[in-house]
Amino acid sequence: MKLRKAFITAAAAVILVVWSFPVLWALLTSFKTERDVLAYPPKLIFAPTLANYTDVLFGSASLLPNLWSSFIVASFATALAMLIAVPAAYALARLEFPAKQGTGFYVLATQMLPPVGLIIPYYLALQKLAALDTYSGLVVIYLTFSLPFAIWLMVSYFEDVPREMEEAALLDRAGRLRALWHVILPQVRGGIAVTTIFVFLNAWNEFLFAVVLGGNRVRTVTVAMFNFISVEQTLWAKLAAGAVLAMAPVILLGLLAQRHIVKGLTVGAVKGGGRR
Amino acid sequence: MPTIAQRERRFALMLLAPALVVLVLTTTAPLLYLLWMSLQRVDLSMPALSGFAGLDNFARMAGDPRFWASLWLTLIYTGATVVMQVFIGLLLALLVMQIPRGQGALRVAAILPIVLAPVVVGLFWRTFVLAPDFGIVDLVTRWLGLGSHNWLGDPRLALMSVIAIHTWQWTPFAFLVILASLAALPPDIYEAARIDRASAWQRFWRITLPLIRPAIVIVLIMRTMIALSAFAAIFAATGGGPGTATEILNLYAYRTSFSELNLGYGASLAVVLLAITLLISFAMFTLRKAR
Numbered sequence: 001m002k003l004r005k006a007f008i009t010a011a012a013a014v015i016l017v018v019w020s021f022p023v024l025w026a027l028l029t030s031f032k033t034e035r036d037v038l039a040y041p042p043k044l045i046f047a048p049t050l051a052n053y054t055d056v057l058f059g060s061a062s063l064l065p066n067l068w069s070s071f072i073v074a075s076f077a078t079a080l081a082m083l084i085a086v087p088a089a090y091a092l093a094r095l096e097f098p099a100k101q102g103t104g105f106y107v108l109a110t111q112m113l114p115p116v117g118l119i120i121p122y123y124l125a126l127q128k129l130a131a132l133d134t135y136s137g138l139v140v141i142y143l144t145f146s147l148p149f150a151i152w153l154m155v156s157y158f159e160d161v162p163r164e165m166e167e168a169a170l171l172d173r174a175g176r177l178r179a180l181w182h183v184i185l186p187q188v189r190g191g192i193a194v195t196t197i198f199v200f201l202n203a204w205n206e207f208l209f210a211v212v213l214g215g216n217r218v219r220t221v222t223v224a225m226f227n228f229i230s231v232e233q234t235l236w237a238k239l240a241a242g243a244v245l246a247m248a249p250v251i252l253l254g255l256l257a258q259r260h261i262v263k264g265l266t267v268g269a270v271k272g273g274g275r276r
Numbered sequence: 277m278p279t280i281a282q283r284e285r286r287f288a289l290m291l292l293a294p295a296l297v298v299l300v301l302t303t304t305a306p307l308l309y310l311l312w313m314s315l316q317r318v319d320l321s322m323p324a325l326s327g328f329a330g331l332d333n334f335a336r337m338a339g340d341p342r343f344w345a346s347l348w349l350t351l352i353y354t355g356a357t358v359v360m361q362v363f364i365g366l367l368l369a370l371l372v373m374q375i376p377r378g379q380g381a382l383r384v385a386a387i388l389p390i391v392l393a394p395v396v397v398g399l400f401w402r403t404f405v406l407a408p409d410f411g412i413v414d415l416v417t418r419w420l421g422l423g424s425h426n427w428l429g430d431p432r433l434a435l436m437s438v439i440a441i442h443t444w445q446w447t448p449f450a451f452l453v454i455l456a457s458l459a460a461l462p463p464d465i466y467e468a469a470r471i472d473r474a475s476a477w478q479r480f481w482r483i484t485l486p487l488i489r490p491a492i493v494i495v496l497i498m499r500t501m502i503a504l505s506a507f508a509a510i511f512a513a514t515g516g517g518p519g520t521a522t523e524i525l526n527l528y529a530y531r532t533s534f535s536e537l538n539l540g541y542g543a544s545l546a547v548v549l550l551a552i553t554l555l556i557s558f559a560m561f562t563l564r565k566a567r
Contacts, residue, residue, distance in 0.1 A: 008374050012382060015368060019385040019448060022392070022400045025412070029404065042415070088295035096281070097288035103296070110303040114505040114553055116526045117546035120313060120533050121306035144302040151295060176287050205393035207508040212534060222395045226512055229399050236410075239403060246396055254391035261387060262456045265449055266494050 023247060029240035037236045052241035063242055066224035072135055073210075073220060074203035077142035081150045081199050084143075086192065089154030090180060094166070111148040115208050118144065123212055133215030141209050146199045153198065153267045157191025158184070194260045197253045204250055221246045314544035320537035333544035342520060343545065346528040349435065350552075353524050354503040357442045361499055362492060364443070365450025370480075373458050383455075386448035394445065398512030401441045402428055428514050431521040438510045438522045442503065450495045457491035458484070497560045504553050525549045
């Protein structure tokens with residue numbers, strides 16, 4: 001019995017290392033000099049340096065504009081998605097209207113379209129509108145995956161609100177809109193926060209749309225990281241510092257929303273594909 | 277004076293309208309445009325030849341060995357990654373349920389791969405994990421006396437490597453969902469089974485597995501969908517290469533459209549991918565409802 005427990009604990013420790021390895025390794029490497037990085041066997045103890053960070057942030061190939069681009073695109077896409085998704089989710093969760101099932105399924109189905117299938121039409125459409133390599137173009141395209149996700153996650157939070165709450169509000173002769181604003185929305189504040197975090201996280205991590213529809217002006221950090229390796233393949237420590245900067249926001253947000261991550265990951269599926 | 281039902285309907289429409297307009301414009305309209313494009317000849321390197329082509333693109337596909345190879349790779353990639361994620365995820369979740377302390381640390385660690393951008397994960401594996409003579413895996417195999425390998429550059433190893441990358445990043449997803457489902461099981465069923473002298477194996481097959489099956493099915497469906505649209509990690513790790521060794525349908529459609537600038541053929545490849553995705557998701561949802 002003791003042996004078994006020891007084995008399980010050891011196995012758990014191995015998994016822990018395997019999963020956290022990239023983040024820890026990148027962090028470690030980012031403080032090394034390029035010479036220390038190449039040492040064999042790898043050094044775990046070394047004189048740390050901040051040179052990689054100053055280089056990646058303020059050097060000739062600074063990542064700052066890219067971090068800024070990512071921040072702008074992800075923030076606006078998230079804000080817009082939430083603004084549109086919250087009312088829609090409330091309608092889907094609580095109101096009666098014709099073709100409600102079909103509408104819910106439609107929202108879910110739009111999420112299943114493979115991005116590679118949509119990227120050609122997007123490219124041609126943005127080209128026609130002269131919106132390639134613009135913030136507004138990329139933000140609108142990001143709605144295609146942010147919006148269905150946000151709607152479905154918010155639906156699950158609206159459904160948790162006790163029905164009596166809004167019935168009471170409606171009896172008070174408050175208009176429906178006012179009831180939604182003053183009574184229902186405060187109830188789902190937590191859900192809105194969690195949804196915002198996940199939508200932002202997905203937008204920050206997006207790559208395919210950013211690399212095809214972006215360019216010199218709008219180059220998100222994921223695209224910059226990709227270019228970094230093709231240009232400066234051997235500068236490992238700088239690459240690690242860049243990776244840490246690109247990863248830091250999503251890791252912080254992920255840890256912040258840690259308890260809700262299972263719900264965020266399985267949104268939509270739990271409902272049986274729009275079988276509502 | 278409108279009735280209450282009418283007013284509710286009007287209110288719902290008002291709340292839903294912006295979302296529906298945006299979704300129609302950004303998903304349905306492009307989808308129709310894609311279908312139309314797949315019937316066109318649009319080759320930006322030979323613009324003079326553009327025009328309606330009927331089903332020519334699809335006819336060309338039938339005789340295109342690169343298409344069949346990419347289709348095959350898509351099925352292997354999807355099948356292998358999904359099966360491994362579910363299997364390893366389930367195993368780990370069962371294992372972790374046995375340890376009273378330290379579950380929290382594993383839950384936190386499980387989040388790390390999930391929240392990372394797939395493109396960053398692909399880059400990280402290409403450099404720090406799999407690079408010959410430098411990556412950690414190569415250090416381990418050399419240390420074990422298995423020698424150094426070009427994990428992503430050798431056509432025989434590259435597919436295995438990109439499958440490993442995907443599995444590494446997304447097994448925590450399966451793990452977390454299944455663990456949550458396990459943790460929600462009522463403990464008293466086990467007590468009853470223990471009194472009945474059921475073996476651990478019997479307890480697993482007869483009690484645990486049927487109870488957590490909904491969670492496993494959810495993981496299966498979602499991971500299949502995601503694996504079918506996988507792009508960034510492979511793109512960053514191998515770019516579909518060496519040659520076409522890791523060129524799943526997504527990569528082939530992308531390369532055809534944006535490297536070879538043959539948008540018409542690229543669109544028809546994307547249509548096939550779309551059809552496969554819809555077919556598989558339809559089959560999975562039907563199976564799930566039938567049970």
